[in-house]
Amino acid sequence: MPISRPTDLAGALEVLAEVPTADVLAGGTDAMVEISFDHRRPEHVVALRRIDALREHRVSPAVLELGATITYMQIETELAEHAPGLAMASRTVGSPQIRNAGTIGGNLGTASPAGDTLPWLLAMDAEVELTSAARGTRHLPLAAFITGPKRTAREADELITSVRVPRVEGPQHTAKIGPRNAMVISVACVAVIVDTTNRVVRIGMGSVGPGPLRATDAEAAVSEAIDWEALRCPEAAIGAFGRACAEAARPITDHRSTAEYRRHAVGVLAARSLRRCLNA
């Protein structure tokens, strides 16, 4: 049978152990486009949509864990409270039809430099959970999971089963630039988390490098400048934060934009998002 429709995780892992060349199918919004344009010819498909356990999230005092097949629509509606920045980023993905289908695991699996969940996940020090029948479960920091543009450390017999982030307090904001407000691939995007639990500002930047990027120097400097009691920051430090983020970007010129514009835009988005977090 060239298509497997497992109803539990063990069933899916068994198939991948037997047929490591099988194509994993979640929401299909990346995979089906590749198949229809003959950039991918599946010989065996493992469809995940019947595995209820992969569509769940778990909240503990310290950790938020998101199942791989949670859709953008679920994130927008069910997770807006626990992951406000991720919910904002999800709302900018594609269209309602795409958000009803597309999953966070699929965004990780594709690992596009423009993947809109990736900046938030990176900023939050996310860990990707990979599971195989042969070797069980391992966790990789997102930065180690993404090995290059559209390349990941996933082995052929592994499934992305979940992604987890620490729970932190404090305001979050994401922003994205593209030619219109809907249905665009990011020209540049950012996620900013003013993490009052650890008193650090976290930033992830997308579409300005081979994968999502942190701007660690910018984070360190602005975290020093913030008055954490009042949650205020001098305007000069916010401006410097934007410039330091722009400097940390490693953009390229392609058919969507130029490197110069991307660098400029990501700095503007970073400063703007921080201002929004601080109501400044």
Place this chain on the structure above:
Amino acid sequence: MSDHSSPSRPPPSAAQPSVTETYELSVNGRARSVPDAWIGESLLYVLRERLGLPGAKNACEQGECGSCSLYVDGVLLNSCCVLAADAVDADIRTVEGLGDGGHLTDVQQAFLDAGAVQCGFCIPGLIVTVHDLLDRVPDPDELQVREAISGNLCRCTGYGRILQAVEDVKLARLADPEGSS
């Protein structure tokens, strides 16, 4: 976004004779058999080319235009992004299945009355999308309407009369909740 090669064309069966599957889909409440289909076929392709249901339109085959919109288990999706062989044991509802017994739905009638249809290619997808919106959100503001149809591209109308049609259905349904279809 991919180059436009030849979308939706299964590879020559001689090349991969074994990668086919026979399965059954439930479309608009009817069981439909899909014999010996290449496993990579989209639901859009199977509906149009194998099951004779051309209501879902194929304009981009890459999730961009919404003209292939339909419901799978009550969820609005682009059928070009659904693997047909994975849609077994799902309740598929296409634009053909919205009205009952050949009657137009209130949304379809409002599109006609408002003059919201020009070439018509985008309309079946928009009809399904607008049903989805108004069934979930009975009283959407304009921003909600625009967001809801942001994945349905129309090259002709400029959207003015489409928005008018949505407003007309909304008001009619709010005035007469029993009368909606």
